Amino acid sequence: MSIGQPVKRLDAEAKVTARARYTEDMLPPGVHSAVYIRGTVAHGRVVSMDTRAALAVPGVEAVFTHADVPKILYATAGHPYSLDPEHADVADTLLLTDHVRFHGDEIGVVVARDELAARRAASLVEVVYEEYPVMTTPEAAMAPEAKAIHPNGNVVQRSEFSVGGDAEAIIAGADVVVEGHYETPITQHCHMEPLVAHAYMEDMERITVVSSTQIPHICRRIVGQALGIPWSRVRIIKPCVGGGFGAKQDVVLEPMVAFLAWKLGRPVRMALTREESMITRTRHAFRMHARMGFSREGRLQAASLDVVSNTGAYASHGHSVAAAGGGKLCSMYPHSAMHFQAATVYTNLPIAGAMRGYGSPQTIFAFECLMEEGARALDIDPLDLRLINAGRPGDVNPLSKRPIETHGLVECLQKGRELFRWDERRAAHKNSSSEVADIRRGVGVACFSFNSGVYPVGVELSGARLTLVQDGCVLLQVGATEIGQGADTVFAQMAASVLDLPMEAMRVVSTQDTDVAPFDPGAFASRQTYVAGPAVKAAAEDLRSRILEHAAEMTGYPAHALDLKAGFVVAVREPSRVFMSLEELALDAYYNKDRGSQLTAERSVKTRTNAPSFGCTFVEVEVDVPLCRVRVTDILNVHDCGVVINPATAKGQVQGGMAMAIGWALYEELLVDPRSGQVRNNNLLDYKMPTFPDLPDLDVAFVQTLEPSGGFGNKSLGEPPLLSPGPAIRNAVWDATGVKVNAIPLTPKALFPLFREAGLLRDY
Known part of the structure; x- marks a missing residue:
């Protein structure tokens, strides 16, 4: 029984020996580098951008400004999609903007044959601004005379709820009343691997994005929305992730690298510096x-x-x-x-x-x-x-x-x-x-x-797929995303416990690929073992049934009289009686000319x-x-x-x-x-x-x-x-x-x- 055991993480050795492959380890041949041109004021409008010096830098292929990108507002937040417009995230982001809203806002992008040339070129772009008042506190932004940061005003949203009666009236009549004003700061995730992604065209239509993301399936949807193309034309691959803590629950670089690969027809990467990463997403x-x-x-x-x-x-x-x-x-x-x-x-x-x-x-x-x-x-x-x-x-x-x-x-x-x-x-x-x-x-x-x-604010859907491999091992694919927290190991323990297999017989596909991985929104909300666990359990139960049904064909015993114990098919009433190993059963299922098939099971479960x-x-x-x-x-x-x-x-x-x-x-x-x-x-x-x-x-x-x-x-x-x-x-x-x-x-x-x-x- 694997549940409750201190099993060593499946990815431990690969990570400590530097064999694990991260996004930057998967760069395609001929990849170009992209670097943002960032606003140098906190609030203002771009009046003009002179890109001539940037384009003259050897190795520079292109410079794009707000005038060159789709005028499609999209939301970057990595929430599950909602059919209810009232629950949609706020779409207030363009690929590039001419309205600078913070110091470092993205007003242009340079693409060059190497990152050094791209960064040098970005530094040479001359920008003229019409500057506006800077508001760093909510009080300043909510003042009657405050300039609107976005067209709908400076308050994103308000909400309130009451439970258990009129709280204010109850407090007023209480024996002891206490109150206080409390403040918490802006902080940063400081994940070891900064934000990084690259993209390439598979053909004239489909775009593949390789990204250090917590939310590959959501990322696919948002890239499609940002570019105004069908979601199925986007493929997201998530390799090993060097930490996220929520910063990578936003779709930040992926729409841009997808756009650049699409426009230029060549692979494009973008890797933020530590300084850029630290101003890209923060804690409220x-x-x-x-x-x-x-x-x-x-x-x-x-x-x-x-x-x-x-x-x-x-x-x-x-x-x-x-x-x-x-x-x-x-x-x-x-x-x-x-x-x-x-x-x-x-x-x-x-x-x-x-x-x-x-x-x-x-x-x-x-x-x-x-x-x-x-x-x-x-x-x-x-x-x-x-x-x-x-x-x-x-x-x-x-x-x-x-x-x-x-x-x-x-x-x-x-x-x-x-x-x-x-x-x-x-x-x-x-x-x-x-x-x-x-x-x-x-x-x-x-x-x-x-x-x-x-749930119930958003949908909770998770899928799992299990396949019996020819050598008797079991391959697990889940949509739930391993980002360093050990999720893959826990899912393998869950499947192994249902199948009564040693952990050595479990294999997990850790790299998510939205073309083939079961659907799951991703790693957030402390949800994965709770939401993906039932899908893994259901798939393992189905595979167990299929294994025993095939064992019944092989032995002539009814399936209910057979059981799985430690990788062997045994008799229910006499567990010491071993009929065959799982490897023998798998070989028969694959290669017997008259019976069997590849034994797989896939389940998708909505948690309510x-x-x-x-x-x-x-x-x-x-x-x-x-x-x-x-x-x-x-x-x-x-x-x-x-x-x-x-x-x-x-x-x-x-x-x-x-x-x-x-x-x-x-x-x-x-x-x-x-x-x-x-x-x-x-x-x-x-x-x-x-x-x-x-x-x-x-x-x-x-x-x-x-x-x-x-x-x-x-x-x-x-x-x-x-x-x-x-x-x-x-x-x-x-x-x-x-x-x-x-x-x-x-x-x-x-x-x-x-x-x-x-x-x-x-x-x-």
Whole structure:
């Protein structure tokens, strides 16, 4: 049984020995390089472009401007297609534009025989602009006199919902009311492999695009839409991917390289520099105002959250990020009323899109910081306050009205309390905030809830194909996309468990090709094991039946009397009786002149459920008061992700998310000049990510529940590890110093004025 075993990743050796093939390893002969000409103002109109010097550079083949590309507006967001126009993504992007909306916007493109010539030529293009006022904040963009960044105005969309009654009225009548204003920054994915793609013509009609993408099937559709051609004329190939974290859930380079290959009739590649990648897609900065009302006993009666999301120059994933961040809160403490409203606003900043957590890190930060406010106002242990209010199995999600079959938050909190030694540490640091000491310690806790996919907002469809190969191995093809998270290994475990095969007998086609791979929207929303798992399971069950039917033909026994065990056909009632190996059966199916056929099975499944995952973070911090510096000394994440399919890869997922969350809480932010709109630190020297010396041991624990809607009892895990460390760290800093910080990251420059105002720096 492969489920629950710490199986080594199938791609591990290929990746650590550099044999894995990425997009740049698959360049066709004669490929040319394309480089964008980028706007050098944050807001304005291109009056003229002089390309003569660029065209004179040796090796340059062509220069294209906005006048040379299709005037087709398209949406770049990697969401499943919707038949409902009301759920369509905002189509506000052209291949090239003459209306510059952020510093670095794409106003032209140079194609040359090599990248050096293309970049030199791009730098020689002379552009004259009519400059407009630069707006880097939602408040500036929503001002009555603000110039429209897009024709429909500067507010992309607004939304709100209420559950459980009139939250504002309930808060007004509560025994204890707390409120706060919270801010989270613009951050970057910093995936190791920058955005890269190339394209070539298969014939006079069909375009093949090879891309480092999370969403090959969606990419095919968007390229077709951007070029105004039938989707079937586009083929997307996804090789190994060097990380994405949501940045590659947007279709960014693929329409352009497809257009250039189509126009020029030769292969064209585009690979962004690190500096370009870091301004291409970011995490939305949120400004949030939140209120909560509690009874004297600590029962959360109602909460309200008002969000303003900064989406930058183009919608990309637009308002869905803020809306999703609000909707996913409802399962955590489901017995309270809630009012949520949000607005997403265009500004002259780099484009914000999907990033790991998809709005939930921001909203969880506000919610769990405010829970800490409530605990202090009520004089209740913060952990106990969460235990009072946490949902239980069988509770109903107040927003979706669906029962929550598995709700392990209470168990996660209880397990974490014991493993982290919460009560002991809290007592030890009880007086830290009142001490006069340079080094102070404190502890914090925070919770999260998160969904397992996008249903019912979007379609959840996934396909799987299994083929018995002549040597008795089984080949698996899935539409679900391996981007480094270990999905292929987990799918192989699922199929192996149904077929009762050793993992050595499983082969997985990891490269997606939209011409031959089963359909699946891609890697996002922590959906793949939950949504693709049932398709893999159904296909494996079908193949198992076909194998046993052929074994029945070979042996004369009825199929129900036969079974598969460890790659052999055996008798059900007498498992020690072996009839044949799977290899012998496969050879007979392929090559017997009178019976059999290639044994395959393919299933496509639409998932109509969305089970939430739960969990929490416990953290201890050390604060160096004179240096205004925070160091995480101990951290523990506890997760209810249903049944853990592979403990080794699951632990790796959680640890990676925790490291990312520590960076978000303590170090990372893109710094933008508010006057010019220019990003000042879009490189890995000045953008401060945590490295190994900055991280403590990352402790992980699981509470396993059996989720009935999951194919193997499993739920989401990819994004949840990122959600609760941020507020837990903030709460621990408050515990250590008595200073509450309502904006992250908690850098020395942010802490210094707060510590000085609190009198902590009076002797320095």
